[in-house]
Amino acid sequence: MNIIALVKQTPDTAQLSAAMDGMRLSAEGGPRIVNPWDEYTLETAIQTREEHGGKVTALCLGPPEAADALKTALAMGVDEAILVSDPVMADSDCLTSARILVAAIRRIGAFDLIVGGRAAIDGNTAATAVQIAALLGVPLVSYVADLKSLDPSARTITAVRLLERARETVTSRLPALITVVKEINEPRYPSLIGIRKAARASIPVWKCEDLGLDASAVGAGASKVAWQAELPPIREANVEMIDGGPEDAARILVDRLIEEKVI
Amino acid sequence: MASNVLVWIEQEDGQADPIAWQAMAAASKVAGDLDGSLTAVVFGDQVADIARQAIEAGADRVYTTEDASLVRYRVEPYAKLLARILENEPPSVILAGASTAGLELTAYVAALTDAGLAPDCTDLHIEGDQLVAVRPALVGNLVSRVKFTGTGHRIITVRRNVFQPAYGDESRTGEAVDIPAEQAEDEIPTRVESVETADGKVSLTEASIIVSGGRGVGGPEGFQPVRELADALGGALGASRAAVDAGWIPYVHQVGQTGKTVQPDLYIACGISGAIQHLAGMKNARVIVAINKDADVPLYKYAHYGIAGDLFSYLPAIVEEVRKRLGR
Amino acid sequence: MLSPIEKILFAIVAVVSLYLASVTFRRMIRIITRGQGRLSWDRPAGRLMTGIKAVVSQNNMIRNRPFVSLAHTAIAWGFILYVAVNLIDVLEGMVPGFVFPGENAAGRIYRLLVDLMTAAVLAGMVVLLIRRFIVKSRTLDVAPQVKLHPGAVDGIKRDSLIVGFFILGHVGFRLLGASFDIAIHGPDPWQPVAALAAGLLADLEPSFQTAGLHASWWIAVGLVLAFLPWFPYSKHAHLFMGPFNLMTSPDRNSPGAMDALDFEDESIEQFGAGRITDLNRTHITDAFACIMCNRCQDACPAYATGKELSPAALEVNKRYHLRDHMKSLATGGGDEEPLLTYAISESALWACTTCGACTEACPVGNEPMFDILSMRQNQVLMESAFPNELKGAFTGIERNGNPWQMAGDRMEWTEALDFKVPTVAENPDYDVLLWVGCAGAFDPGARDTARAIATVMHRSGIDFAVLGNDESCTGDLARRAGNEYLFSMAAEGNIETLNAAGADRKRIVTGCPHCLHTLKNEYGALGGRYEVMHHTQLIADLRNDGRIAVNGEEGTRATYHDPCYLGRHGGEYEAPREALAAAGPNLVEMARSRNRSFCCGAGGAQVWKEEEEGREAVSDNRFREARETGADTLAVGCPFCARMMNDANKRAGEPMRVRDIAEIVAESMQE
Known part of the structure; x- marks a missing residue:
């Protein structure tokens, strides 16, 4: 089995506090971690290799610091890690990112399974992995909560997808791309031996020319959307206590929650 | 400059998902703003009723594809079909609800048609002559304003319950267009083996809404109103360690340091005082509501809204209100 | 003849x-x-006397x-x-x-x-x-x-x-x-x-x-x-091996002070104990010294509450394994089987609270607790196989400097005080450094204790400062949970911070016995030597010097729960009792107190995971004993004991008042 694990490095939202705003956290230099869903991606890829043999390659698109996320991947137990990083790639939208990653996947060569996370905690578009499947023309099985069976000789995979109101069991051909949700497993904590191995490993960095991409085909210029991040309206620092009887309080609370766009 | 709008009507077993009419409402607004026509797109098997409802809800035209292979949403046949439809359309705005299916379908179609994509939006408006989509990012800690820079299709999904659904007008008429399916069953690489409904069994770690109970619920039966609110909101049921230790609810529901760490958009804590062990698991929720008899529990320090009262009288009222307002 | x-x-x-x-x-x-390290044989005369004394006095048994x-x-x-x-x-x-x-x-x-x-x-x-x-x-x-x-x-x-x-x-x-x-x-x-x-x-x-x-x-x-x-x-080798073990056991700063592992040496490929020969020589000797009297088992809180752990069984299993493979082990083989297959179950391994009651009870100086800690190191550093709940605590220490992954301000607890608690930056000439600890900084209950300690210090005119957001978890829980690597990183960072703050030339006071034990007894081996005291020691000193006046209500009855890391591991039994007595209440002792104190169930990283399967919670067992004294107040001296006893108190319908001694004293200082 040749397995490719898609990994992103994201800000650490657990570091957020009242004293720290989202802008500061998303800005360069803020604490960065492996995208929480991608820990499950890596665990899925490693477990699959442990069961069926083969090799896991972790692939990450991001700034040079994103190599840290790949160090974590190596420490967890992937066999190889590749960072795709080029300053001209900055501000690529998800489709452009997907194209860059597809070029990198083609360079890696033949694969049986690509694993990605449901979404990345920063952009939360849940689109890039889907678009990679579309561009590669391989079957997509998303929101996987349980990898029920994988048969390398029959070239099939059966998985349970976690949908909003159902669990759907799907069989697909291999090679395929799956995206996983947090229910699928418990990501391992890197062992010290893993951390040491990761520290010694060198991570190749692929740039546009390594992927045969023209600089005009990547980055903001090649993207179909541009975005600007802003802080949401400042909320009251203190709790708003809702007084009144059950009916009144219920009405006010539901009003607030609708205003907050959380229900 | 005028631009046509297409909206995908998500359905299951011949029933439209409520989010589809919310997307339809957003689409009507955009079509009005952009002075374009509004086309609904319905895929499935025996979906004529939905096609008619779409016209009643505001569509000028409905593209319908009925085929046994489309009876249940699958990304490949749906996306290839929608992409082919879009190939024959001038650059348009495409809207769908940001359900698991909607998010996936739109991303796939954007890749096939080289379109711009703005998923999970909470607001759409025109600035100058540009369509701007507003979406939360970084777990609600940032607001991202997305503008489309290309000349092709613009694809947008809208967050559930943000747009008021479009109401039907039975007198409306529109054009019905039948479109053949794109892929035969044997060309589709995935096969659905079985479907199990997951009512009331929303996954804690993926839930965007969690309603939790603690020591204050008083016993196993005290979880009933908590569970009802979770169901009414389509959320997951959580619990504090105290409630789990007491044997009132299984460990799989435990939120906290030694249970699940969660980061939903909304966390409603009922009868939970806010011991650090619990805070550790849920403090990063976007909006926290604390309901507790005691007006002086530590959790209020972390909560955004608080109700100091008996949860057994407040929760049923909230459940009622939610059902009324969200039409469930 | x-x-x-x-x-x-x-x-x-x-x-x-x-x-x-x-x-x-x-x-x-x-x-x-074949074991690791060396048996201790420095100052042979003193060690010989230790052995002779133990054999002649028989005191280790008679107690x-x-x-x-x-x-x-x-x-x-x-x-x-x-x-x-x-x-x-x-x-x-x-x-x-x-x-x-x-x-x-x-x-x-x-x-x-x-x-x-x-x-x-x-x-x-x-x-x-x-x-x-x-x-x-x-x-x-x-x-x-x-x-x-x-x-x-x-x-x-x-x-x-x-x-x-x-x-x-x-x-x-x-x-x-x-x-x-x-x-x-x-x-x-x-x-x-x-x-x-x-x-x-x-x-x-x-x-x-x-x-x-x-x-x-x-x-x-x-x-x-x-x-x-x-x-x-035969187990009767204890006749020689018991005294031999007592004489060759390592000198520790405290009965629970662990040895640092060497992470610099790249040639070392085994951390912790996976097999019997990975254990230290002194802990292999333990197996030969054990007479299987089960005194450690009697004292073990995990065993008493029906967990799979018995420290005695661990030594017995080691010994029987050695006996079965005597010849092959003596000739270089025989250690293929992992300890977890025969010496101890995985649940037992993670049930240990590291309370030190077993090492305290053993007449021949065995340290089953250290076998467990070494095996945990193997599970975490080599196998990455440990209770999943601990991951959050590890990640918290790594990323947030506290095991709860709290991102907030470490000074927030001071906001409710009517005086300012200065940081070292604001008061560089301080006399005493108050080490608040993660609990004091973040846990709503422990914040009350931290405020009480600060209040006592403030009213006694002590010139003190805190590290504020420069303070970080000492790493105690990581160490007891087997994550020595994380501990060493936490320790290095804190030693750097403390030395930069001049704490190596001042006195440190802390409200957390776990922080106390780590700072005082374990950082030394990593280059951080500090004079550290518990807040009850400070209070007892202040009272003896006449620097605080307390007018506590007399006639109330309080019982005191000795925290393992202040008592057995810290050797301090008197100061907390003096501090408590100063505040008024009459002290009623529990049957298991001082060096026989029964753990609250939190230590050894237990509070960061679910309790192992057993008959009852350790905390419920201890709380019942506290209640049986008839006291109305259960006085504690550790934020984690406080958490465990508070939870047990709530489960029992709150028949007692659980308070830290600092809070009782601070209250009694009010007019």
């Missing part, structure tokens, strides 16, 4: 016995040297189970004497006409002493045999949920029976020999016990009497020769 043929025979038997013993003892020594220990003392003292007696008997047998020390006053005293001690040994042995085989004391059993070597239950009984009869035989026939001697040579008022039997023998044929004398000598001495090579296979 012996005939020439007997003498030749004896020489042959002795040579064979000594040769076989040298083979088996060498095996034991080789197995010990637990006094009655049974009395029987043991009789046997132990008897056998110390019998080392000499056997040598003398051999000489008397081999050298014609030699009688020690002669027919004089010394000889009479010698004979009297041997005679009485022989009786004492026999009586002691009978008591112990009755206890084990007739009364069947349940303290000698191991509960069924505990992993135990399949041969151990019968093996221990057989071993005990053999030794029982060896002792009865050896000492009994020595006595019989003395009786024959009296029957042959006439009455001896200096051997009153031997004289009792001599009367019965007096009428026998003289040749029969002589034969009896020889036979008794042969059986008494022969049993020793027969037993000698067998010692390393």
Whole structure:
């Protein structure tokens, strides 16, 4: 089995506090971690290799610091890690990112399974992995909560997808791309031996020319959307206590929650 | 400059998902703003009723594809079909609800048609002559304003319950267009083996809404109103360690340091005082509501809204209100 | 006395016995040297005294189970004497006409002493045999949920029976020999016990009497020769190995202070103990020293609450594994099996609260707690197989500097005070550094304690400062959970911060015994040497110096729960009691207090995971005991004890008030 694990490095939202705003956290230099869903991606890829043999390659698109996320991947137990990083790639939208990653996947060569996370905690578009499947023309099985069976000789995979109101069991051909949700497993904590191995490993960095991409085909210029991040309206620092009887309080609370766009 | 709008009507077993009419409402607004026509797109098997409802809800035209292979949403046949439809359309705005299916379908179609994509939006408006989509990012800690820079299709999904659904007008008429399916069953690489409904069994770690109970619920039966609110909101049921230790609810529901760490958009804590062990698991929720008899529990320090009262009288009222307002 | 043929025979038997013993003892020594590190043998004179004192005083045993220990003392003292007696008997047998020390006053005293001690040994042995085989004391059993070597239950009984009869035989026939001697040579008022039997023998044929004398000598001495090579296979090797273990055990800053692992040396490829030879030599010696008395099991909070852990079973399993593989282990093999397959179950491994009660209870200086900690290191650093809940705590220490992954401000707790708590940056010339700890900084309950400590210091006019957001988890929980690597990183960071703040030249006060223990006893090995005290020690000092006036309400009754890391690991039992007494309440002690205190259930990283499967929660067991004192207040001195006792109190319907001593004192300081 040749397995490719898609990994992103994201800000650490657990570091957020009242004293720290989202802008500061998303800005360069803020604490960065492996995208929480991608820990499950890596665990899925490693477990699959442990069961069926083969090799896991972790692939990450991001700034040079994103190599840290790949160090974590190596420490967890992937066999190889590749960072795709080029300053001209900055501000690529998800489709452009997907194209860059597809070029990198083609360079890696033949694969049986690509694993990605449901979404990345920063952009939360849940689109890039889907678009990679579309561009590669391989079957997509998303929101996987349980990898029920994988048969390398029959070239099939059966998985349970976690949908909003159902669990759907799907069989697909291999090679395929799956995206996983947090229910699928418990990501391992890197062992010290893993951390040491990761520290010694060198991570190749692929740039546009390594992927045969023209600089005009990547980055903001090649993207179909541009975005600007802003802080949401400042909320009251203190709790708003809702007084009144059950009916009144219920009405006010539901009003607030609708205003907050959380229900 | 005028631009046509297409909206995908998500359905299951011949029933439209409520989010589809919310997307339809957003689409009507955009079509009005952009002075374009509004086309609904319905895929499935025996979906004529939905096609008619779409016209009643505001569509000028409905593209319908009925085929046994489309009876249940699958990304490949749906996306290839929608992409082919879009190939024959001038650059348009495409809207769908940001359900698991909607998010996936739109991303796939954007890749096939080289379109711009703005998923999970909470607001759409025109600035100058540009369509701007507003979406939360970084777990609600940032607001991202997305503008489309290309000349092709613009694809947008809208967050559930943000747009008021479009109401039907039975007198409306529109054009019905039948479109053949794109892929035969044997060309589709995935096969659905079985479907199990997951009512009331929303996954804690993926839930965007969690309603939790603690020591204050008083016993196993005290979880009933908590569970009802979770169901009414389509959320997951959580619990504090105290409630789990007491044997009132299984460990799989435990939120906290030694249970699940969660980061939903909304966390409603009922009868939970806010011991650090619990805070550790849920403090990063976007909006926290604390309901507790005691007006002086530590959790209020972390909560955004608080109700100091008996949860057994407040929760049923909230459940009622939610059902009324969200039409469930 | 012996005939020439007997003498030749004896020489042959002795040579064979000594040769076989040298083979088996060498095996034991080789197995010990397959372990890691070295046995401690610095300052040999002092260590020798430790061993002698322990053997002679028998104090390690008498403090637990006094009655049974009395029987043991009789046997132990008897056998110390019998080392000499056997040598003398051999000489008397081999050298014609030699009688020690002669027919004089010394000889009479010698004979009297041997005679009485022989009786004492026999009586002691009978008591112990009755206890084990007739009364069947349940303290000698191991509960069924505990992993135990399949041969151990019968093996221990057989071993005990053999030794029982060896002792009865050896000492009994020595006595019989003395009786024959009296029957042959006439009455001896200096051997009153031997004289009792001599009367019965007096009428026998003289040749029969002589034969009896020889036979008794042969059986008494022969049993020793027969037993000698067998010692390393028997738990009764504790006779030598117990004192040996006490003498060669490492010097620790505290009974719980762990050794640092070397992460710099890239050639080291094993961290912690996966197999028996990964254990330290001193902990392999533990297995040979163990007499399987189960005193540690009696003291263990995990065992008492029905978990799979028994520290005694761990030593028994180690020992039986060594016994099964004695030869192959001595020759370089035999260690393929992971410890977790035979020594201890995984649940037991993670049930240990590292309270130190087992090491405190052990008469021969065994440290089963350290085996567990080494095995946890293997599970975390090598295998990455540990309770999943701990991951969050590890990640929290790594990323947020606290195990709850709290991102907030470490100074927030000071906001509710009516005075300002300065940081080191704001008050660089401080006298005392208040180490708040993660609990004090973030846990709503512990924040009250932190505020009480700050209030006491403020009102006493102490010039103090805190590190504020520069403070970070000491790493105690990571260390006890086996994540030594994370601990070493946490420690390095804190040592740098503390030294930059000049804390190495000042005094540190902390409200958390875990922080206290780590800062005081464990950072030293990593280059951070600090004078650290617990807040109750500060309060006791302030009170003794007359620097604080308290006017607490008298007449209330409080009981005090000794935190393991302040008491057993910190050696401090008095200061908290003085501080509490100063605030007014009458102290009612729990049955298990001071060095016998029963853990709250939080330590050893337990509070960061779900409690292992068992009969009840450790905290409920302890809380019940506190409640039985009839006190209305349960005074604590540790934020984690406070958490555990508070939760247990709530589960019980809040019959008590759980408060930290600092809070009780701060309250009583108010007008």
